[in-house]
Amino acid sequence: MKRFIGFIRKEFYHIFRDKRSLFILFGMPIAQILLFGFAITNEINNVDIAILDHSKDATTQEIINKISASKYFSIDAFITREADIESVFKKGKIKAVLNFEKDFSKKLIKENVATIQIITDATDPNTANTISNYTNSILQKYMQEQNKDIKPIYTIIPQTRMVYNTELKSVFMFVPGVMTIILMLVSAMMTSISITREKELGTMEILLVSPLKPIQVIIGKVVPYILLSVINAIVIVVLSIFIFNMPVEGSLFILGLESVLFIINALSLGILISTISKTQQTAMMISLMGLMLPVILLSGFIFPISSMPLPLQLISHVIPAKWFIIIVKAIMLKGVGITFIWKETLILLGMTLFFIGLSVKKYKIRLE
Amino acid sequence: MGITINNISKAYNEVSALQDISFNVKPGELFGLIGPDGAGKTTLFRVLTTLLFADKGTATVAGYDVVNDYKSIRNSVGYMPGRFSLYQDLTVEENLHFFATIFGTTIAENYDLIKEIYVQIEPFKKRRAGDLSGGMKQKLALSCALIHKPKVLFLDEPTTGVDPVSRKEFWEMLKRLQKKGITILVSTPYMDEAALCDRIALIQDGKILEIDTPQAIVKHYPKTIYNVSASNMYALIKSLNEYVYSHSVYPFGEFVHYTDQRDDFNPTDLKSYLEAKGLKNITINPTETTIEDTFMELAR
Known part of the structure; x- marks a missing residue:
């Protein structure tokens, strides 16, 4: 035990004396979360839309004017047939089509209810969602103005329809994604680098010719990074709550436990990488290419998995980050308990055990 | 142990x-x-x-x-x-x-x-x-x-x-x-x-x-080693290597360690050979064998 503590103390010396890795450890999470938080916003500006007006009366004209007066939308085309909707979308410039039903004014006066269909191009689900929200709020405002002196109350029903990604499953929430990336990067890359550094500097040779067992070396390498990653996770959650008003509906305790599980998963991947790479540079490249890219591209963080081609969807199943993002979203946004995410947790746990087993098996007790 | x-x-x-x-x-x-x-x-x-x-x-x-x-x-x-x-x-x-x-x-x-x-x-x-x-x-x-x-x-x-x-x-x-x-x-x-x-x-x-x-x-070193020196080191090594009876020639600090193939080697023969090659200030003296000499001999 004393040996083990001595080893961990040495690891902390390494971490705190290397300014660059300290910067990666603590500077990056903060920079990333702020960058993603402020740069990737849900704001839209002058989005091109098309109008399909079947009634062409005073009310629809008024609504169209309101919409075109807002800074969010600019009307690019007026179309006359339902059949044209598809072709304007295919050109790619138009992001939404507003479809006013026939006899809009008449219905509003007679039945007090009229319908506008908001059709959005959901290839970018984030923008599509925002467009429909903004349109709705313009309509709401218009109704309030109208209803001030008229009784009975007019109701305009907006029917939202998304095309190309109809279910709109990926609510763009960057915090779970950033958290996943940071934990993956810190845990996997830093451990793999710190182990390969021992190989590169030749100190691994001395460690091998010592009574330290492989498992002691591995755990000794891992423990400091578990602690640091947990601190990172806390920083990210605190930042997202206080700066971006991210809701945390579920239990912070479960979120913490799940995070530790994911951190251990990433660490075991880091050890695995270190067993197959000889230099720090290789370890870093493998971590970046082999872990970061899949995490960013295939985990559902930026690109919704549901809109990926099937082969990529299948690949995404073996990416631990995907399951962690699902868990974090479920806890933070939906506020569910462990009963709803046990399946994902089990998958993550299974992957972790597999990676740990593999890396202990692959850890070399000799130089070749 | x-x-x-x-x-x-x-x-x-x-x-x-x-x-x-x-x-x-x-x-x-x-x-x-x-x-x-x-x-x-x-x-x-x-x-x-x-x-x-x-x-x-x-x-x-x-x-x-x-x-x-x-x-x-x-x-x-x-x-x-x-x-x-x-x-x-x-x-x-x-x-x-x-x-x-x-x-x-x-x-x-x-x-x-x-x-x-x-x-x-x-x-x-x-x-x-x-x-x-x-x-x-x-x-x-x-x-x-x-x-x-x-x-x-x-x-x-x-x-x-x-x-x-x-x-x-x-x-x-x-x-x-x-x-x-x-x-x-x-x-x-x-x-x-x-x-x-x-x-x-x-x-x-x-x-x-x-x-x-x-x-x-x-x-165990079988031969006597001679420290040979002359004013022109490069020409000396070259001449010694060209000498018909030369066994080994290794530069060794300011001297050249030389061994001869013959058992009845006479340094004066070598001196006159080197003089004929135009070398000056020639000295030839027997010296003690070092481990390096042994190594070079064994590694030949």
């Missing part, structure tokens, strides 16, 4: 590094492995310190088999690799403390063993190991290799890149450690250090050329 090596062979992808090496190091012996770079010294050290498997042959260290009892060996030997392999970002004291801890001991417990070495670097104990001079680094590395009181000490080129004064001190320390009963296997490319060992093995291209005491190895 010493080291036994039986028919060890090792190759790296077809390139043979060790070929059928066998020798024994007696308990408490200071044994030198002498050979140029690439002779296979480091590979042999790694086989003995359980870091590499040999392709063929067996070896024991302190009575333990290097393959089956590798854990026992790792508990009882001190190893100082050829490259400086301590933590450069840790201070002198932290390095020593770390190695003491992982071997389950403390600095205080074995301080007497490292005292003579450590007092020299103690004034710098708060300095990072990476900022030490070459000699200091080696002294620290030796301290770290000794801190757990090993039965056998493996030192792979401990004095390479170290200044002559530190080298001398280093060897004096090895002598003192030997008196404390530690078996020491040390490798070096410097032939002058060989004379300080109890016995040496001359190694080249993965083969042992000869094993004996330094004195015996020198004595």
